[in-house]
Amino acid sequence: MQLIDLTGRAQDRWAHVGDEDPIPAEGPVIVPAARLFEVAEGRETGIHVGNDTDPEDLVPLFDRLQLVSVAFPSFADGRGFSIGRKLRALGFDGTLRASGPVIADQFAYLIACGFDEVCIPDALAERQPPEQWEAARRLISAGYQRGLGAGRSILDARTGR
Amino acid sequence: MAKAFAPIVITANDLVEGDSVFLGPEGWTRDIRMARVARTAEEATALDASGAQGETQNLVVGPYRVEVSLETGAPVPVLRREQIRASGVPTIPVGPAAIEAAREAA
Amino acid sequence: MYRYDEFDHRFVQERVAEFRSQVTRRLDGSLNENEFKPLRLMNGLYLQLHAYMLRVAIPYGTLDSARMRMLAHIAEKWDRGYGHFTTRQNIQFNWPKLSDVPDILDALASVEMHAIQTSGNCIRNTTSDPYAGVAADEVEDPRITAELIRQWSSLHPEFTFLGRKFKIAVTGSAEDRTALKVHDIGIQIVRNTAGETGYRVLVGGGLGRTPMIAKELRAFLPREDLLPYLEAALRVYNLHGRRDNKYKARIKILVHEIGIEEYARQVEAEFAALDRDAIAAPVEEVARIAAYFAPPKLAARPAESTAFERARQVDPGFAAWASQNTFPHRVPGYVAATISLKPIGGAPGDATAEQMRAMADLAEKYSRDELRVTHEQNVVLPHVALDDLHSVYRGLAGVGLDAPNKGLVTDIVACPGLDYCALATARSIPVAQNIARRFGSTARQKEIGPLSIKISGCINACGHHHVGHIGILGLDKAGVESYQITLGGDATETAALGDRTGPGFGYDEVADVIEKLVDRYIELREVPQETFLQTYRRVGMEPFKEAIYATH
Numbered sequence A: 001m002q003l004i005d006l007t008g009r010a011q012d013r014w015a016h017v018g019d020e021d022p023i024p025a026e027g028p029v030i031v032p033a034a035r036l037f038e039v040a041e042g043r044e045t046g047i048h049v050g051n052d053t054d055p056e057d058l059v060p061l062f063d064r065l066q067l068v069s070v071a072f073p074s075f076a077d078g079r080g081f082s083i084g085r086k087l088r089a090l091g092f093d094g095t096l097r098a099s100g101p102v103i104a105d106q107f108a109y110l111i112a113c114g115f116d117e118v119c120i121p122d123a124l125a126e127r128q129p130p131e132q133w134e135a136a137r138r139l140i141s142a143g144y145q146r147g148l149g150a151g152r153s154i155l156d157a158r159t160g161r
Numbered sequence B: 001m002a003k004a005f006a007p008i009v010i011t012a013n014d015l016v017e018g019d020s021v022f023l024g025p026e027g028w029t030r031d032i033r034m035a036r037v038a039r040t041a042e043e044a045t046a047l048d049a050s051g052a053q054g055e056t057q058n059l060v061v062g063p064y065r066v067e068v069s070l071e072t073g074a075p076v077p078v079l080r081r082e083q084i085r086a087s088g089v090p091t092i093p094v095g096p097a098a099i100e101a102a103r104e105a106a
Numbered sequence C: 001m002y003r004y005d006e007f008d009h010r011f012v013q014e015r016v017a018e019f020r021s022q023v024t025r026r027l028d029g030s031l032n033e034n035e036f037k038p039l040r041l042m043n044g045l046y047l048q049l050h051a052y053m054l055r056v057a058i059p060y061g062t063l064d065s066a067r068m069r070m071l072a073h074i075a076e077k078w079d080r081g082y083g084h085f086t087t088r089q090n091i092q093f094n095w096p097k098l099s100d101v102p103d104i105l106d107a108l109a110s111v112e113m114h115a116i117q118t119s120g121n122c123i124r125n126t127t128s129d130p131y132a133g134v135a136a137d138e139v140e141d142p143r144i145t146a147e148l149i150r151q152w153s154s155l156h157p158e159f160t161f162l163g164r165k166f167k168i169a170v171t172g173s174a175e176d177r178t179a180l181k182v183h184d185i186g187i188q189i190v191r192n193t194a195g196e197t198g199y200r201v202l203v204g205g206g207l208g209r210t211p212m213i214a215k216e217l218r219a220f221l222p223r224e225d226l227l228p229y230l231e232a233a234l235r236v237y238n239l240h241g242r243r244d245n246k247y248k249a250r251i252k253i254l255v256h257e258i259g260i261e262e263y264a265r266q267v268e269a270e271f272a273a274l275d276r277d278a279i280a281a282p283v284e285e286v287a288r289i290a291a292y293f294a295p296p297k298l299a300a301r302p303a304e305s306t307a308f309e310r311a312r313q314v315d316p317g318f319a320a321w322a323s324q325n326t327f328p329h330r331v332p333g334y335v336a337a338t339i340s341l342k343p344i345g346g347a348p349g350d351a352t353a354e355q356m357r358a359m360a361d362l363a364e365k366y367s368r369d370e371l372r373v374t375h376e377q378n379v380v381l382p383h384v385a386l387d388d389l390h391s392v393y394r395g396l397a398g399v400g401l402d403a404p405n406k407g408l409v410t411d412i413v414a415c416p417g418l419d420y421c422a423l424a425t426a427r428s429i430p431v432a433q434n435i436a437r438r439f440g441s442t443a444r445q446k447e448i449g450p451l452s453i454k455i456s457g458c459i460n461a462c463g464h465h466h467v468g469h470i471g472i473l474g475l476d477k478a479g480v481e482s483y484q485i486t487l488g489g490d491a492t493e494t495a496a497l498g499d500r501t502g503p504g505f506g507y508d509e510v511a512d513v514i515e516k517l518v519d520r521y522i523e524l525r526e527v528p529q530e531t532f533l534q535t536y537r538r539v540g541m542e543p544f545k546e547a548i549y550a551t552h
């Protein structure tokens, strides 16, 4: 997997732990939501959630989480966009990561929905290097919607807000 | 007993032009009469592979098999849909030509 | 009519640049077909049987002459000299090359048009009433709301990868000319008892494999809550709509499976949690859009026109056309004139570049530079003075657009079907042509009265066959085209889905079957004014069934 954020290709400092893997003794770690209890409090912690998760269920965990990774099983399955927006609306202010085969052309939408970074399969990263992500992100300078976390709203610009 | 293998050709749409093309002996052709015909399952599998190559080389989109009849010698699709596709045009006059046709009929 | 400001211009230009980059990356292999497909679809580009097809948005069906002329130019320069107006008030070009599409989009952008979201699993072009600003029973011009939704839905970051396509229609009148009840969301502008203008919101209508009539989600929504409420409604759908089966992914299935009450409860909960002020359009913005749809200043004219009366006396063709193809205007002395794109034997909804230019010229000269596309695949000149009507008619007759058949048996809606469409199971255009030829005589059509025939070439129902008074669905039965007939469908405020008559008919039998149905209706009707639909509702299926299945 390759990590891409607003600065381009980034180093992933987080250890990804699957359902069966042992949890490393130290360092930042992303675990499946169900294994959160296995991680000591106070440690840098992230959870990975499926896109059928109800964001409201995560609210009690916000204090413990520095990162939430939302699964995108395919770029065409857009549930994660709504999950990202809801998590931000509910007050999550840690790192929001989209994990899965999302594509460069979705980068701007992901950021608008509150995501900070994407973690994509290697083969995809090879075809779509960070420059393409950066270019795709910059292509649309402003959208019509209001109330999004990032980006400029045309409606606000028009009325001088 | 296994059913007799129905002959097939490989078709796809040209990536740039979008029109129907058929896998011929030397690359893709617009003319189904020039298409390579697979008469056995093995030949068909080999053709599938060449068809898939056309897709990975970004020449065509969505290659698939079309069953053909060889009664007249040249391959003719069995299904109406594929007959219409192979013809390259709708079954009725369209556009400015259709208006001309209607004027003449009147 | 709405005009782009600098922001709209930049938005569309950036979108074209984005698509140009996507096409380049597709051709060099950075994007594979699997990834490119949803991106091209979101720019209206399909791959059909014979070629790519580009669907251009005509927001809420409104056009001016410059835009219509550009469509003609595109048809000539990059296509084969014609285009096809669709049941979603859009236009389709059937023969563009992938490499030309960015240039076509540039040309469209120069006249404030685009192809954004005319396909794909996103919010599609919002449709509206072709008589907006004309109809006397209108609460408010629905295009103000439709334009607001057009902007809000354009590249909405959260709702661009939905489970399935999402269609919204807006009407400002109680008499529905938008097929509101077969949309994912239907919005009717209403006034509440306090006299405030707001919205009645319907949800979960749709055609296709599982046709359904929409249900009421909200009886009255204050107008300032429109966009936050739509966000809530779409979010519940995006999160909970089915993703496991393409045929069950529309919102109608979600609403059906969890029930309208539960869906409404979830939407209201989501809505209550939203920061509405942060999402709603500012009042200044709504006012800015509304100003573009201020009614044109039509000079007062006498309700009767001597020029019109005289022309009717001397030109019977005109008299027939004028009585059939006009709609009353709220301003005396004016009418809205329907240009039928259904000449006998033509392809329903098709127009050549020459015809488009003729329509543009007439709009410029006689209709305040405005045209509307209807979901019946016709074009309307909304503001024509009675005094000018004969000139309009002669202009139309010169290019073969004078068919006096609006709303009659030959005003057939038909999707492209197997002549073009990659998803089709049977042809629809030639079926429409055969029926139209059968009923070619104007006198016979008049005698039959209002009758809508709608034909789809597959279960996807782009031809809206479920809501045709007579619906025809083309299927494939073991390699042979077979046509299923439905009766009693209705797309208006009394919406109903047609009932199947029984087993389907062969391609060559359809015109005969339709004729038998029509003959039976004529026998059955109590008075000539009783329409086909009224008769069907009174007598039911049996006598019609008997007419087409009885062995003689």
Ligand code: SF4
Residues within 6 Å of the ligand: C415, C416, C417, C418, C421, C422, C423, C424, C425, C456, C457, C458, C459, C460, C461, C462, C463
């Ligand atoms: S109804 Fe079917 S055949 Fe007709 S245009 Fe739609 S998808 Fe194509």
